[in-house]
Amino acid sequence: MQIGISPCCYALVPCAGIGQRAGAGGPKQYRVIAGAAMVVHTLRALLAVPRLAAVLVVLSPEDEGFEAAAGELLDDPRLWVARCGGASRAESVAGGLQALADRGVAPHDWVLVHDAARCLVAPAWVDRLIDACADDEVGGLLALPVADTLKQQIGAGPQARVAATVDRAGKWAAQTPQMFRRGLLQPALRQADERITDESSAIEALGHAPRLVRGDLLNLKVTWPEDFVLAERLLGGN
Numbered sequence: 001m002q003i004g005i006s007p008c009c010y011a012l013v014p015c016a017g018i019g020q021r022a023g024a025g026g027p028k029q030y031r032v033i034a035g036a037a038m039v040v041h042t043l044r045a046l047l048a049v050p051r052l053a054a055v056l057v058v059l060s061p062e063d064e065g066f067e068a069a070a071g072e073l074l075d076d077p078r079l080w081v082a083r084c085g086g087a088s089r090a091e092s093v094a095g096g097l098q099a100l101a102d103r104g105v106a107p108h109d110w111v112l113v114h115d116a117a118r119c120l121v122a123p124a125w126v127d128r129l130i131d132a133c134a135d136d137e138v139g140g141l142l143a144l145p146v147a148d149t150l151k152q153q154i155g156a157g158p159q160a161r162v163a164a165t166v167d168r169a170g171k172w173a174a175q176t177p178q179m180f181r182r183g184l185l186q187p188a189l190r191q192a193d194e195r196i197t198d199e200s201s202a203i204e205a206l207g208h209a210p211r212l213v214r215g216d217l218l219n220l221k222v223t224w225p226e227d228f229v230l231a232e233r234l235l236g237g238n
Helices: 039-045 068-077 089-102 121-133 183-190 201-202 225-236
Strands: 009-015 052-060 079-082 110-113 141-144 150-154 162-164 172-181 211-214
Touching: 009 039, 009 079, 009 089, 009 162, 039 052, 039 068, 039 089, 039 121, 068 079, 068 141, 089 110, 089 183, 110 121, 110 162, 110 183, 121 141, 141 201, 172 183, 172 201
Parallel strands: 009 052, 009 110, 052 079, 141 211
Antiparallel strands: 110 172, 141 172, 150 162
């Protein structure tokens, strides 16, 4: 693909997890929701965004389920696959960024990292993020202002109790996509440690302040068994 002077946008979907918290009996991204594997809903939404030049899926080298789940999506030339996933999200994203670089994606091009488990993402929300960040020096992420009262925990499990109430003013819950230039995100992730839980936190560790772009309540991350029930209802229209 020819890379022009103007930045292009690419999506990167880390998809190398094993889904332990979801109780799905295997990688949760392949659990069927409303007639298709969860990751298929995610990829369909991203491929419906014309401004994304390509969507790269990062798989574990041992992955044996993607091709069967993806089906006809494999015929889309904008769907790219890289089997370079690591043990952590940061490792998978870092591997994906290198795969994009190997394909000719320039340092100034934008990469929108999106969770495979956020299968309810709408193309309009991705467009909103691109519109907000296209001229930004740093980039940004979809997020929602925290509405619930926050409690600090003490203890664990059934012994957990409230230690304090946390001031929620000015606090946001991070979502994805998170949009940063490849040439900024790649070195940021090289310095990542266990405190880095998303791409924004890696950028923040370099001293930058990513832009907050309002997301949507429905852009939930399917994590726990009950989340699958809700996603089924929303995607199936029931």
